[in-house]
Amino acid sequence: MWSRRGAAPNFRIVIIVIKLAKVKLHFGSKPPSQAGQVTPDHVSFAGGCPNPDMFPFASVTVALKDGRNLKIDGDLLKKSLQYGSSEGLPELINWLKVMQKTLHNPPTWTNKPEQGGTELCITTGSQEALSKVCGMLLTNDDTIITNSYVYTGVLDNLRPMGVRFLTIESDESGMLPAALFKALSSFQPTHRPPRVIYIVPNAANPTGVTLTLERKELIYQIAKEFDLLIIEDDPYYFLQFNKSRIPSFLSLDTDGRVLRADSFSKVLSAGWSHSHALPRTGLVQAVAPLFSLPGPSEEEGFRLPHADQLVAARLRALGRFPAQDLGPSRRSSGFEGRVRETRAELRLGFLTGPKMLVHNVILHVQVSTMHCNMLSQVLVLQLLQIWGLEGFLEYTNKVSDFYQGQRDLMMESAHRWLNGLAEWNNPQGGMFLWIKLAGITDTYDLVMRKARDNKVLFVPGRAFLPDNTMPSPYVRASYSLPSQLQMDKGLKILAELLKNVER
Amino acid sequence: MWSRRGAAPNFRIVIIVIKLAKVKLHFGSKPPSQAGQVTPDHVSFAGGCPNPDMFPFASVTVALKDGRNLKIDGDLLKKSLQYGSSEGLPELINWLKVMQKTLHNPPTWTNKPEQGGTELCITTGSQEALSKVCGMLLTNDDTIITNSYVYTGVLDNLRPMGVRFLTIESDESGMLPAALFKALSSFQPTHRPPRVIYIVPNAANPTGVTLTLERKELIYQIAKEFDLLIIEDDPYYFLQFNKSRIPSFLSLDTDGRVLRADSFSKVLSAGLRLGFLTGPKMLVHNVILHVQVSTMHCNMLSQVLVLQLLQIWGLEGFLEYTNKVSDFYQGQRDLMMESAHRWLNGLAEWNNPQGGMFLWIKLAGITDTYDLVMRKARDNKVLFVPGRAFLPDNTMPSPYVRASYSLPSQLQMDKGLKILAELLKNVER
Numbered sequence: 001m002w003s004r005r006g007a008a009p010n011f012r013i014v015i016i017v018i019k020l021a022k023v024k025l026h027f028g029s030k031p032p033s034q035a036g037q038v039t040p041d042h043v044s045f046a047g048g049c050p051n052p053d054m055f056p057f058a059s060v061t062v063a064l065k066d067g068r069n070l071k072i073d074g075d076l077l078k079k080s081l082q083y084g085s086s087e088g089l090p091e092l093i094n095w096l097k098v099m100q101k102t103l104h105n106p107p108t109w110t111n112k113p114e115q116g117g118t119e120l121c122i123t124t125g126s127q128e129a130l131s132k133v134c135g136m137l138l139t140n141d142d143t144i145i146t147n148s149y150v151y152t153g154v155l156d157n158l159r160p161m162g163v164r165f166l167t168i169e170s171d172e173s174g175m176l177p178a179a180l181f182k183a184l185s186s187f188q189p190t191h192r193p194p195r196v197i198y199i200v201p202n203a204a205n206p207t208g209v210t211l212t213l214e215r216k217e218l219i220y221q222i223a224k225e226f227d228l229l230i231i232e233d234d235p236y237y238f239l240q241f242n243k244s245r246i247p248s249f250l251s252l253d254t255d256g257r258v259l260r261a262d263s264f265s266k267v268l269s270a271g272w273s274h275s276h277a278l279p280r281t282g283l284v285q286a287v288a289p290l291f292s293l294p295g296p297s298e299e300e301g302f303r304l305p306h307a308d309q310l311v312a313a314r315l316r317a318l319g320r321f322p323a324q325d326l327g328p329s330r331r332s333s334g335f336e337g338r339v340r341e342t343r344a345e346l347r348l349g350f351l352t353g354p355k356m357l358v359h360n361v362i363l364h365v366q367v368s369t370m371h372c373n374m375l376s377q378v379l380v381l382q383l384l385q386i387w388g389l390e391g392f393l394e395y396t397n398k399v400s401d402f403y404q405g406q407r408d409l410m411m412e413s414a415h416r417w418l419n420g421l422a423e424w425n426n427p428q429g430g431m432f433l434w435i436k437l438a439g440i441t442d443t444y445d446l447v448m449r450k451a452r453d454n455k456v457l458f459v460p461g462r463a464f465l466p467d468n469t470m471p472s473p474y475v476r477a478s479y480s481l482p483s484q485l486q487m488d489k490g491l492k493i494l495a496e497l498l499k500n501v502e503r
Numbered sequence: 504m505w506s507r508r509g510a511a512p513n514f515r516i517v518i519i520v521i522k523l524a525k526v527k528l529h530f531g532s533k534p535p536s537q538a539g540q541v542t543p544d545h546v547s548f549a550g551g552c553p554n555p556d557m558f559p560f561a562s563v564t565v566a567l568k569d570g571r572n573l574k575i576d577g578d579l580l581k582k583s584l585q586y587g588s589s590e591g592l593p594e595l596i597n598w599l600k601v602m603q604k605t606l607h608n609p610p611t612w613t614n615k616p617e618q619g620g621t622e623l624c625i626t627t628g629s630q631e632a633l634s635k636v637c638g639m640l641l642t643n644d645d646t647i648i649t650n651s652y653v654y655t656g657v658l659d660n661l662r663p664m665g666v667r668f669l670t671i672e673s674d675e676s677g678m679l680p681a682a683l684f685k686a687l688s689s690f691q692p693t694h695r696p697p698r699v700i701y702i703v704p705n706a707a708n709p710t711g712v713t714l715t716l717e718r719k720e721l722i723y724q725i726a727k728e729f730d731l732l733i734i735e736d737d738p739y740y741f742l743q744f745n746k747s748r749i750p751s752f753l754s755l756d757t758d759g760r761v762l763r764a765d766s767f768s769k770v771l772s773a774g775l776r777l778g779f780l781t782g783p784k785m786l787v788h789n790v791i792l793h794v795q796v797s798t799m800h801c802n803m804l805s806q807v808l809v810l811q812l813l814q815i816w817g818l819e820g821f822l823e824y825t826n827k828v829s830d831f832y833q834g835q836r837d838l839m840m841e842s843a844h845r846w847l848n849g850l851a852e853w854n855n856p857q858g859g860m861f862l863w864i865k866l867a868g869i870t871d872t873y874d875l876v877m878r879k880a881r882d883n884k885v886l887f888v889p890g891r892a893f894l895p896d897n898t899m900p901s902p903y904v905r906a907s908y909s910l911p912s913q914l915q916m917d918k919g920l921k922i923l924a925e926l927l928k929n930v931e932r
Contacts, residue, residue: 039884043919045906046886048708050769050860051835054828056812057772058568063561063576073566081772124627124776124798131797156796205551266553269560347627347802367659368634369627373802374774383559395559402554431551455542457549477548490546 052078062379070382072375080378086366088122088350089377095384096120096262100352102389104251104260108354116256119355121362122372126235126263126349131157132361133231133259133351137196138163145183145197147175149464149474151205151233154198158466165466166194172425174211175199177218184226196229201249203236203430206464206476210428213246220252228257229357235263236430238396241404250352259353266431267396268380269346346376403431403480410479413487417495431480434461437498442471450497456490565808573811575804583807589795591625591779592806598813599623599765603781605818607754607763611783619759622784624791625801629738629766629778634660635790636734636762636780640699641666648686648700650678652893652903654708654736657701661895668895669697675854677714678702680721687729699732704752706739706859709893709905713857716749723755731760732786738766738778739859741825744833759783767809769860770828775805832860832909839908842916846924860909863890866927871900879926885919 059073060080072080079089087093097120101109111117123129130153138144140162146154148167158165166187169179180197187193199219201211211219223230232249240246250260351358365371384392410433414424424435435458437443447460461474482490562576563583575583590596600623604612614620626632633656641647643665649657651670661668669690672682683700690696702722704714714722726733735752743749753763762782767775780787794800813821839862843853853864864887866872876889890903911919 042884042886043911043915043922044886045862045908045911045919046888047910048860048907049909050773051831051909054770054831055772056567056569056824058566061564061566063564064559065561066559079774081774083768083773124802127796128798153796153799267558269553269558346804347798347800367656368631369776369798370630370656371776373627373776373805375772375804375808376802379804402556406554431553433548455545457545457547459549459551476551478551479548480552480554481550482546482548486546490548493546 049083052082055081057081060375060379062382064383064386068386070379070386072378072382076378080374082374084371084374084377086121086371087362088372089374089381092122092377092381092384093120093350095381096122096350099389099392100250103245104248104352106250106258106352107252107254108256111256113355116253116354118256118352119358120350120352121358121365122377123261123349123351123361123365124369124372125265125347126233126261126351127153128347128365128369128372129261129349129351129361130154130231130233132364133261133357134158134161134163135364136357136360137229137231141192142196143187143191143194145180145194145228146466147199147204147207147209149204149207149461149472150198150466151200152463154233155464155466155468164191167466170207170209172209174201174204174209174215175219177215177222180219181222181225184222193226194228196231197223198231198233199249200233200235202234202240202246203427203432205236205430206432206459206461206474207434208425208427208430208432209434210240210246216247216249216252220249223257224255230258232258232260234260235266237262238267239400239403239431240429241400241407242428243397243400256354259351259357261349261351263349264346264380265349267399268348268383346380348372348376348380400429403429406431406479407433409484410477410487413484413491416488417491418498421495421498431478433477433479435475435477436473437475440473440498440501443473443475444471446497446501447475451494454493454497456493458494563804563808565811567812567815571815573808573815575807575811579807583803587800587803589624589800590791591801592803592810595625595806595810595813596623596779598810599625599779602818602821603753606748607751607781609753609761609781610755610757611759614759616784619756619783621759621781622787623779623781624787624794625806626764626778626780626790626794627798627801628768628776629736629764629780630656631776631794631798631801632764632778632780632790633657633734633736635793636764636786637661637664637666638793639786639789640732640734644695645699646690646694646697648683648697648731649895650702650707650710650712652707652710652890652901653701653895654703655892657736658893658895658897667694670895673710673712675712677704677707677712677718678722680718680725683722684725684728687725696729697731699734700726701734701736702752703736703739705737705743705749706856706861708739708859709861709888709890709903710863711854711856711859711861712863713743713749719750719752719755723752726760727758733761735761735763737763738769740765741770742829742832742860743858744829744836745857746826746829753781762786770825771809771812775809777801777805777809829858832858835860835908836862838913839906839916842913842920845917846920847927850924850927860907862906862908864904864906865902866904869902869927869930872902872904873900875926875930876904880923883922883926885922887923 057077059071059077062070064070100106100120106118108116109118134154134157138158138161143164143166144158145166145168147170166183168183169176184194199211201216203210230249234248237245248260249258351361387395407427411426414433418435422435422437424433427433437446440446442462444460444462447458451458458475458477461472461476462468462470465472479487560580562574562580565573567573603609603623609621611619612621637657637660641661641664646667646669647661648669648671650673669686671686672679687697702714704719706713733752737751740748751763752761762780764778764780766778768778780790816824836856840855843862847864851864851866853862856862869875871891873889873891876887880887887904887906890901890905891897891899894901908916
């Protein structure tokens, strides 16, 4: 992909990247390091930085549960409190690069950028990475390939953008390669052919499904065949119960077509986040992807794949609110406002992928959040340095063991109460049980009203459909928090509701 | 603006807001509190959240320079590692609302949302607020009104969007209202008329100019006349040398047309990435929605830390502290002005900043400072920013350089400006 240049449809990715590169060169804010290294004998009037002596903090001490302390003071504290570079704290990037090399050994690791060489940057949660990657790669002319059920945080980015979904069947081992191949071979291009596939390979939210290595390899081959980019969203990577951990898409990536989003949210910090599927009224692009339209002309100039543009164009119909133009996929029906998913408080994730693409994400970070907050980065770096990679992996094994224990308890409760009333998966990682309620076409009503009235909360499967007005017989049940008593109590209530349901 | 409905071009903002409102009502996410409170007798399998026992932190202690300590542990630590709504930590929002009411007393404070009532949310730096506000309000059909020189963080958002710039002349007191009026009256709409004006009212980056209250009032009147939204970007608000602080646009905002971005970066910490947006509820709400799908929320640790600090200090203590910070920058400005007089007399002109950290120097006899700054000065180990970097069209020449006096010592100021002076003397004219 990276070595072949041409205008044939299969190489649109190449064209995109070349244009992204051109845009960067044309407009690019110079990365901070190009601003000129400041040494002690330089006099700099250049930086718009505040004076760090004018910050009121003297030190930050973090006590760990294992009894050790992390202390951040002196120069390290100054660093934590001052502006940083958009790609992230260099020492943290380097530590994480060692980790990625050790765990995934990406085939393109040492390639030149033009050959898809790998780069890594820190983001404000992997959510920010996903949001910016989607914005970089997709427009309202595009179709993205996903499973039938998709993480709402990604749906909420894509739907307002007007991106279409090509959903592929899966089974208990993940997406079906045959179905993927068939769908791509027979794709009728009323719009641009799909170029991007989004996959959560381990303990996917909401289905809990883990892709086998065999499936990954087949999917990667198909991605080669159809020249797709792969967004590997892997927040539960360290929550795999099988400690040898299945090799990632990144580890298979001989072509440099994988953008991998990692997260510390499940292992270093807990928290609540919101998964409201709500209209997103604008996405600022630092670099507008210069996707060419099908046809001979590649020199398109700027295009703005802007949700905002879409909205503005529609609103310009004076005196009329064209609600019908917005389409069912553009908005949620609102019930997801009641879904509360949570994400980490440190807001720290990282993106690994082809340098040219990661670089454009960094540019976008530069003009929006500027950088992930320094205190979190320094804190996590300290922690990782104290632990070392081995210590970190030991720790994640403990976390994984905990969730495995929770899964076991949940499966017990499910067997105890739901036999004959429902079917469910056997998660190989993560925190979600995906339950199919027998004889029920759509679980929305049962979950959002009856179950709620009986003080037990699930998420209706429908929330995770690209078109969330469609029915779903599934509910997602997280076993992360409840005790065994609570699991029993909750699933017993569900069982009673199911028995009472009119069929 | 908020009470008049119609389809005339001047009220596009109204239409947009009404439609945004309709969208919200039609599809609306219910605010988190309506999601159904989870009580101890609920069993929740709903949240996709990790188990809080599975993280390694026991407590966070922050020592302040004044000797006091902030400790975050137990339930507060759980809170800082658990709950995060996209609008921000509720206690911090409330504290900041009290501050905004005290400092600005926005006229629309208690208005209903449909009447432009005010709301506040926390953002990952005021940069995030600006980025999302620009994305919300502008398209490549739009023109934004700005000064001639603009903060690069905003240029870098707007230029890739294809937004056009209508730049207005200014003098040492800020944007010239007459020039603004004239430009708007004579605007030839090949595209949509401008609806948004972006202003840094205090110690603007890069010019260091502070808008007088009189100018603000005139500009506000013109904004009324032409139905503009005002983006008030005010990161140097607490760095005004005049401690009585000039009233903000927010304090004049009877119409609910001001979106104000505040920042802690210059007074508490830049690295914590904590800012806040104050403005009409309906517009702030849409920013919150965008935060929700991108960063999710400003990181909780920073929010909790800052909240603790502000609670220990109280508003009075915080303002006392900011006065000290302002005094420091005033001292730096004095030293910088001394050095400038010492070395640059006859070779350059410069402003007298009433706040902030920037000296804006016009190099005599030089059309464009780029070369001098980026090559000659750099080779001589002194760094400035060429004025051109702050022009919407940064290929145009500029005779200015921006010099920050935030960090250098007096010795360094002398050394640096002396080198500049020598370069200027040697320049072929």
